[in-house]
Amino acid sequence: MLVHHLPSVRTDSPSPSPDLTPQDLSDPQSWWDWFLGVPLQIAVTVVIASIVLLALRVSVHRVTERIASGGQEATPPGSPLQRANPLATHRRAQRARTLGSVLGSTATIVVGTITLLMVLADLGANIAPLIASAGVVGVALGFGAQSLVKDFLSGTFMLLEDQYGVGDTVDFGTVRGTVEDVALRVTKVRDGSGTLWYLRNGDIVRVGNETQEFSVAVVPVVVDPAADLDAARAAVERAVDSVQEDPVLGAALLEPAVVVPGVALTADGITLQVRVRTRPAMQWDVQRAVRLAARDELAHADVKLVSA
Template sequence: MVPNAIVVWNWPETPIVILVILVTALVGRWLLVRMIRRASALAVERAKRRREELGTQTEPLHMARYAARAATMGSLLRSLTNAVIAVLTVLTVLATLGIPLTPLLASAGVGGVALGFGAQSLVKDYLSGIFMIVEDQYGVGDLVDLGEATGTVEDVGLRVTRLRDGSGQVWYIRNGEIVRVGNQSQGWSTATIDIPVDTSESSTRVIEILGQVAAEVGADPEWEKVLLEEPRVVGVQSVEAGRMTIRIVAKTQPNQQFGVQRAILDRGSQALKDAGVKGPRVLPSPPTL
C-alpha cells in the first residue's frame, strides 16, 4: 500500500474483492432479468385468462397487444435493473478502493431533490402509465371514455395515451391526468333496439313477431360469432300518445352491438310491415296561441 494515497490498493486482496463484486453483480442481474421475463410471461397468460373469464374471444390481435404490453414492461424493468445494479456496483467498487463516498452521495442527493421537484408531473405520468399497463385497464383498439375524450385507443405509452374520437380527431392525454377509465371493449356489449308501433296494435302480437325475428338473427351464421346470447324481446318499454315502444336486447362481443342493432331493426321493421302492423301515429301539434 502506498502511504497517503487516495486509492487503497492491496495485492491481491483488492483485485479479488473487485472481481467478487463484479461477479455478484452479473449473477444478480441475470437472476433479476430472468424473474422479469418470467413475470412478463405470467402477465400475458393472466390477461388471456381474464379475457376468457369475461367471455371475450382471444384473438391474435389481442394476444399481440398483451405481448407488446409485456415487452414494454419487461424492457422498462430491465433498464431500471441495469441502472440500479450499475450504480450499486460502482459505489461498492469505489468504497473498496477507499474513495470517500459522502461528498458524492451528498451531491447526488441535492441533484435528485432538485430534479424531483422539476419533474413531478413527468414522474406522475410515468407511474400512472406503468400501473395502467400492469393492470390492463385498456389497450390498442379498445373503445374507452377517459373523461375529457372518448374514442378508440391508437397507442398506449408510458407517458401519453393517444386515441381517436368518432369525428376523427386525435387526442393526446397524459397518463397522470387520467382519473377514470370507462372501457367498452372488455367483456361484452349490449345491443338495445327500440321499435315503435301504434298504440292500437296488440302488444302480444307485436312481441310474437319480433320474437321470431330475434330467433332468426340468433340462428344466422353471419352473427354467430358476434352474439354471445340469442336476442330476446324484453317487452313493452314505454307507451306514449300514439306510440308504443317494444324493446329487444342482445349480448354481443365488445363493440359489436351496432351491427346487431341495425340487423334486428331492419328485419324487425320489415317483418312488422309485412304483417300489417301500423307504425306510430304522428299526432297533430297543438295550435299556438
C-alpha cells in the first residue's frame, strides 16, 4: 500500500485588527487599556502632525513677511530707487504673500494627507491599495493635466521673477494692454479697445513690460531741412523746460531731459529727439506735453515742422 504524503499547506492567519472598543465596557481598567492603544496612537499622530503643520506655516509666514518688508530699512526715503519705482515695495509684498499662501496650502495638503493615511493604518485599514490607487491617479493626472501644471509652474516663476504686476502695460506679443489680474494659472489683460484677454501663463513665451521700474519718453521732432538747427534746438529745449516746470509732469521726470539734434536726416526733414526717463506709465503724458509745447515754441521761432 502506497501512502502519498501530501505537503502541508501553511495558511497565514490575518493580523489581528486593533481593538476599536473596550472589551469590558463596565471595567475602568479595560477603558484605560483601550485608551493606551489605538486612541492614544491616533492622538499622538494628530498632535505631532498639527505641530509640524503649525511650524511649517509659521516658517512660511515669517519668510514671506521678511521678503515683503525687506529692503525698506536699507533704502532711504527719496532715494533714486524709490523714485524710479515707488510701487516696488507694494509689488514685492503682494508677490511674497501670494507665494506664501500657495506654500501654506501645499503644506496643509501634504501633511493632512500623510496624517490621514497614518490614522487609517492605526485603525487597521489596509492603506496599500490606497497608495497604489493614488499612484495610478497621480500618473493619470500627470498626463491629463500637463498644461495645467505648466500654467501653475509658469505663474509661480512669473511671480518670483516679478515679470509684471497689476496696472502694468505689457506687450505679450499677440496682446498688448494693461494687466488687470494676475493669478497662478491665468493673467487678465485689457487692451486698448476694451477687450479683456485671458492668457494662460504656460502659453506666454515673451513679456515686454513698458511700465516696470521706470519708463522713457521719446519724442522725435522733425523740422524743415533748411531750418536753422540751432534755433530749432533752442525752441525744443524751451518746450522741454516748460514741461519740467509743470508741477505734475515735472514730478514725474526722474532726470533732466536731453535734446539730441540730427538723429535722422532725409530730403524731407531733419529730426531732433527728446529723451527723458520718467516714472512708470508716465511717459505717454510727458510725450504729449512735449509735443504740444514744441509745436508752440517752434511756431514762435518761425521754424517749420514737417511730417516724419
